[in-house]
Amino acid sequence: MSTTLVPPTTASARLESIFDDVLRRNPGETEFHQAAREVFDSLGRVIQKHPQYAEAAILERICEPERQIIFRVPWVDDAGQVQINRGFRVEFNSALGPYKGGLRFHPSVLLGTVKFLGFEQVFKNALTGMPIGGGKGGSDFDPKGKSDNEVMRFCQSFMTELYRHIGEYTDVPAGDIGVGGREIGYLFGQYKRITNRYESGVLTGKGVGWGGALVRTEATGYGATVFTEEMLRTRGEDFDGKRVLVSGSGNVALYAIEKVQQLGGIVVGCSDSSGTVYDEKGLDLGLLRQVKEVDRGRLSDYAEARGADSDYRAGARIWSIAESVRVDVALPCATQNELDEADARTLVRSGVLAVAEGANMPCTPEAVRVFAESSVLFGPGKAANAGGVATSALEMQQNASRDSWSFEHSEQRLHEIMVGIHERCAATADEYGEPGNYVLGANVAGFTRVADAMLALGVI
Numbered sequence: 001m002s003t004t005l006v007p008p009t010t011a012s013a014r015l016e017s018i019f020d021d022v023l024r025r026n027p028g029e030t031e032f033h034q035a036a037r038e039v040f041d042s043l044g045r046v047i048q049k050h051p052q053y054a055e056a057a058i059l060e061r062i063c064e065p066e067r068q069i070i071f072r073v074p075w076v077d078d079a080g081q082v083q084i085n086r087g088f089r090v091e092f093n094s095a096l097g098p099y100k101g102g103l104r105f106h107p108s109v110l111l112g113t114v115k116f117l118g119f120e121q122v123f124k125n126a127l128t129g130m131p132i133g134g135g136k137g138g139s140d141f142d143p144k145g146k147s148d149n150e151v152m153r154f155c156q157s158f159m160t161e162l163y164r165h166i167g168e169y170t171d172v173p174a175g176d177i178g179v180g181g182r183e184i185g186y187l188f189g190q191y192k193r194i195t196n197r198y199e200s201g202v203l204t205g206k207g208v209g210w211g212g213a214l215v216r217t218e219a220t221g222y223g224a225t226v227f228t229e230e231m232l233r234t235r236g237e238d239f240d241g242k243r244v245l246v247s248g249s250g251n252v253a254l255y256a257i258e259k260v261q262q263l264g265g266i267v268v269g270c271s272d273s274s275g276t277v278y279d280e281k282g283l284d285l286g287l288l289r290q291v292k293e294v295d296r297g298r299l300s301d302y303a304e305a306r307g308a309d310s311d312y313r314a315g316a317r318i319w320s321i322a323e324s325v326r327v328d329v330a331l332p333c334a335t336q337n338e339l340d341e342a343d344a345r346t347l348v349r350s351g352v353l354a355v356a357e358g359a360n361m362p363c364t365p366e367a368v369r370v371f372a373e374s375s376v377l378f379g380p381g382k383a384a385n386a387g388g389v390a391t392s393a394l395e396m397q398q399n400a401s402r403d404s405w406s407f408e409h410s411e412q413r414l415h416e417i418m419v420g421i422h423e424r425c426a427a428t429a430d431e432y433g434e435p436g437n438y439v440l441g442a443n444v445a446g447f448t449r450v451a452d453a454m455l456a457l458g459v460i
């Protein structure tokens with residue numbers, strides 16, 4: 001990669017040439033390309049305004065992970081058969097602090113998936129204003145349908161390699177898709193056993209009885225809802241009486257649903273990878289949590305238990321609900337590229353006011369364009385779902401000081417952080433002449449914080 005100190009003729013020509021390099025050097029990693037493109041599209045004026053970033057090749061360096069680790073994860077299933085999975089940890093950028101970002105266990109995980117998530121994480125973490133760098137990891141292991149013992153053996157094998165790369169001052173993983181409290185427990189247990197250290201700050205998302213922080217479980221979903229509330233407030237609106245769709249029914253979705261309900265909204269639908277439920281009068285969250293968190297069941301089980309008040313649509317996409325009923329707010333909280341241009345048009349026709357990404361990159365670029373053209377308030381994942389990692393940083397603080405905060409105090413801190421992120425995005429969008437463009441605001445505010453730290457640290 002070229003690191004010339006001579007500025008290019010124009011900022012946009014330079015950006016395109018760096019982006020071409022990203023495509024060439026990372027073939028086939030389409031999700032990483034998509035995430036990089038989105039950031040590059042916001043940076044033209046930043047590069048013009050701050051030529052020192054180009055001179056120090058900040059963008060070229062930011063696109064290249066500091067370290068990428070790929071390893072074999074062998075384990076034995078309940079039938080005594082040897083199984084092999086692949087483990088990843090991409091340590092993307094540590095200019096602001098130790099690498100921080102979750103682990104995803106899902107059969108779709110490839111190196112490019114982890115790189116897209118790690119790249120996003122760098123800017124998201126910067127946006128929180130906290131001292132955390134960006135990284136991400138995971139495996140193509142599928143915890144679904146595995147026994148607890150199989151999950152434990154897999155996690156122990158995964159950590160037997162990962163432990164040498166992480167530490168409270170080095171790299172601090174957490175959960176993501178397929179990695180919840182159970183998996184973090186097994187991972188931490190193996191780390192403790194291998195290192196003979198009770199190093200609580202090495203992982204976040206721990207159980208509250210053994211080093212975890214209150215509100216970490218709720219944080220991403222709660223935070224995304226608070227961010228949406230702040231966006232709605234700019235138009236004199238709030239959640240009261242709003243009809244809301246939340247995709248997914250995992251960690252982020254469940255707590256987004258809870259917070260929306262607390263704020264007076266009516267969540268009429270959610271989903272999993274097998275189907276969608278539509279409950280006209282609103283979801284029964286108590287039942288949903290029982291099915292998902294306690295019984296580890298499917299949405300079809302929820303619908304069966306709920307009876308006539310629930311309409312389960314096997315194989316249906318959640319956004320199709322908006323074809324026939326009004327939807328005021330949409331919170332995609334499942335996975336990347338789950339809401340496309342046609343879905344966005346359906347939502348706009350239905351009268352949607354606000355969309356916020358609880359998941360990472362759930363809206364395709366074409367969908368984001370439709371929302372922008374239709375003046376729909378749009379909160380990108382980097383900003384809207386940053387409450388999870390911010391609360392992880394609070395967990396690290398509590399671990400470092402051997403302290404544990406109350407639920408109320410922790411939620412108050414989360415609320416302040418999300419309001420702060422909203423303000424930072426809005427003020428940056430204003431400064432760059434595009435009021436209300438949260439995509440631009442998030443990318444530019446996140447990028448400049450990382451870029452300034454990288455400048456200060458020299459060429460490393």
Ligand code: NDP
Pocket residue numbers: 175176177178179220248249250251252253271272273274333334335336358359360361385386388389
């Ligand atoms: P969970 O594993 O708890 O839940 C994921 C949900 O999304 C499940 O309902 C799952 O359905 C559904 N889903 C996953 N993959 C697909 C797919 N390919 N197609 C359709 N549905 C799918 O994960 P989280 O709630 O933790 O994460 C959800 C999103 O939020 C991810 O994008 C993650 O990166 C992001 N995020 C999470 C944070 C956190 O703190 N957990 C922090 C910031 C972002 P099924 O059970 O059928 O697979």
